[in-house]
Amino acid sequence: MMIAKVIVDVPAMQTDRPFDYLVPEHYQDIIKPGVRVIVPFGPRNLQGFVIAIEAKTEVKKLKPIQKLLDVEPILNEELLQLGQWVTEQTLSYQISSFQAMLPAALKAKYEKEIILVNREEFSTLSQNLKPLFQESDRINWTDVEDEPDFVRAIQKDLKIGLLEVDYVVKAKGKKKTHRVLSINISKDEAERLVSSLPSQAGRQKEVIEYFILNDMQEVSRIDLKERLRATDSPIKTLIDKGILVEKNVEIYRDPYSHREFKRTSSLQLTEEQTNAISPILSSIESNQHQTYLLYGVTGSGKTEVYLQSIEEVLKKGQQAIVLVPEISLTPQMVERFKGRFGSSVAVLHSGLSVGEKYDEWRKIYRKEVNVVVGARSAIFAPFENIGIIIIDEEHESSYKQEENPRYHARDVAIYRGQYHRCPVVLGSATPTLESFARAKKGVYHLLTLSKRMHEREMPKVDIIDMREELRTGNRSMFSEVLFEKLQDRLAKGEQTVLFLNRRGYSTFIMCRDCGFVVNCTECDISLTYHRSQNLVKCHYCGHEERAPSTCPSCHSEHIRFFGTGTQKVEEEIGKLLPEARVIRMDVDTTSKKGSHEKLLTAFGEGKADILLGTQMIAKGLDFPKVTLVGVLTADTMLHLPDLRSSEKTFQLLTQVSGRAGRHDLPGEVVIQTYTPEHYSIQLASGHNYNDFYHQEMIMRKVHQYPPFYFMTLITVSHPEITKVVGVTEKISSYMRTHLSSKSIVLGPAASPIPRIKNRYRYQCMIKYKDEPRLKHVLREVLDHYQREIGQDLQITVDMNPYMMM
DNA sequence: AGCACGCCGACT
DNA sequence: GTCGGCGTGCTC
Secondary structure, three states: OOEEEEEEOOOOHHHOOOEEEEOOHHHOOOOOOOOEEEEEEOOEEEEEEEEEEEOOOOOOOOEEOOEEOOOOOOOOHHHHHHHHHHHHHHOOOHHHHHHHHOOHHHOEEEEEEEEEOOHHHHHHOOHHHHHHHOOOOEEEHHHHOOOHHHHHHHHHHHHOOOEEEEEEEEEOOOOEEEEEEEEOOOHHHHHHHHHHOOHHHHHHHHHHHHHHHOOOOOEEHHHHHHHHOOOHHHHHHHHHOOOEEEEEEEEOOOOOOOOOOOOOOOOOOOHHHHHHHHHHHHHHHHOOOEEEEEEEOOOOOHHHHHHHHHHHHHHOOOEEEEEOOOHHHOHHHHHHHHHHHHHHEEEEOOOOOHHHHHHHHHHHHOOOOOEEEEOHHHHHOOOOOEEEEEEOOOOOHHHEOOOOOOOEHHHHHHHHHHHHOOEEEEEEOOOOHHHHHHHHHOOOEEEEEOOOHHHOOOOEEEEEEHHHHHHOOOOOOOOHHHHHHHHHHHHHOOEEEEEOOOOOOOOOEEEOOOOOEOEOOOOOOEOEEEHHHOEEEOOOOOOEEEOOOOOOOOOOOOEEEOOOOHHHHHHHHHHHOOOOOEEEEOHHHHOOOOHHHHHHHHHHOOOOOEEEEOHHHOOOOOOOOEEEEEEOOOOHHHHOOOOOHHHHHHHHHHHHHOOOOOOOOOOEEEEEEOOOOOHHHHHHHOOOHHHHHHHHHHHHHHOOOOOOOEEEEEEEEEOOHHHHHHHHHHHHHHHHHHOOOOOEEEEEEEEEEEEEOOEEEEEEEEEEOOOOOHHHHHHHHHHHOOOOEOOOEEEEEEEOOOOOO
């Protein structure tokens, strides 16, 4: 007897274990751990992952596997094990971990269909169902489920056996194929054929002649039709005659097909770069795992170190994974990798369609590439002989997944680095305190690039106190200094980047008379004003309504839009500097695919004087003519309820400042702020990471935050506030009694966003240094509330949270 | 997650 | 008496 242990596609606590299935005879030779299968589960059919094959089972009523979806395992042994590890680390479900490791295209889609069992019994069907089954024996449940009359009739006919339910598992992503024609005869024969064809077969002649002209090469059917402006009919005739042969060829959607990449070769390394790369190269050489923290100021040439390390890895016949934060945001980065390694690079990022991602993933799976450059999930690339893993901009919070499984790509990278005995390189100009502290302790190996390339100076930074501006009567969003410099750049034909940090301070509406703030009715959070549609929208639940013209509370007309949006800044520039050409980049102007890249290219080509945008322009841009960077409001994220807000502000300001003066022209930075004395603003303006690190470490120590303590956040939500408070209360006290006395349990406390989509949210925070029993205790808590979870109660656990919301 | 099963109140 | 509401428990 051959038994398969299967993890089924039901993300729930009760089903988070293997189920045993009988392997049918005809699958016995090909089934292996790591393949996907379709199995009957209760009345339904589900997709599942085989995680092991065994010879016996305790289970009495075995069902057989219904279908095998993969001929070769889609998860190899390493990845199966990794999935297990991710599940344990994040307290998530096994199925969720597996799905997170694979492209979305491989996730199953489930459809419920209703079948007419026997056409002969059509006349006995309920009257109103007859039209539905007129054409076909099958109908889609989703087409009828909203019509109570149909539902009732179907239930009745199901009972008497006229109809049956079928659960169909469908693939989400398809392989894209196209039809290719090749010619089945020799050139000589073809030439003879052309002269012997009757004159009315002119189109066929053209087709054959095309093949003769093109060396009898195969051609896609669509191409051929387009070129000859021919129809299907002559082609069909030639296929029927056996002269042409048609086959389906799988093609990859190439998101970069319209782009050409200039080939580049290795640059001469500076002395610092050579010193930094040599330990990495020796790890590669000796197949040893080591985590390196490559701390290099902006513009110090980290990327060249990456590229040359990868070259070494490729020489050894190994593969490389490079993580880049939200890669679509940095087309310049893709360019550098494609330029150096050409077609052996796969690119995985969120801007690709499901199908495109699937194609890129398959190139990796089939070893058609040996470098992958991608966002967070690329860390699961199914390479089998990894020689290096690089995480660029290591401090970026997008490396943490904010849904289950809540993993951090850095942790997965180190796990895989140990497995493959290869170096992991974390690169940043502003490393996280966690990483820098580890490097200081010797857990990571610190590599430093302290000098900018070509001896370029760090830009000069001006901090402008906006309170002072207000006092002197300047109510504009531009300080005098920034405005003068803007004019100056405009006159000289140089470019400016204006940065607006909007998060946490988006454009909310407030009454100036009574202080009323327009909030979402479902979530306790202020609504954001969208000028283009004159709407207010909730960023959490999507609720939207007309923007009020009078205060809903006191009916005053002095209701105003607070905060500054990119649109508003653009308008103001239009008024003050009408001759300036502005490119605005925000969610509105970059939502369309490829528009991001287009806007940046236009700016790079000098088609605008000012690039105005939010977070998304802070990273990786490198334009020679940019000599001025302005930060309109530096301190908006400083006041968020987030232990890392100072760190994030420092990182952002440093990152943004690095955009100026990267080439021959010197750069300047203007930072406008209402809290100029804050250390993260002061130290960022002096490009002083070291002092910032020490200052912030003191704060973290005082407040018992990471890296001095680990943290775990439990969030409880439910529509009734009493329930939420009660449960969080119980959980908090359970944690207090079951953890060591050295650990700190905070809570219950209302979450920073106390209500989302009409659900109240409370949380319990645990801070600890060493708590080996923690995961076990958390499992117990989740188990205890098992039956209530999924009803109305929701409990999420985040080990090492980055968002406290 | 679905879905069946089973136990109580409002009806033809 | 039956239809249908949703709490409970199971899926190899």
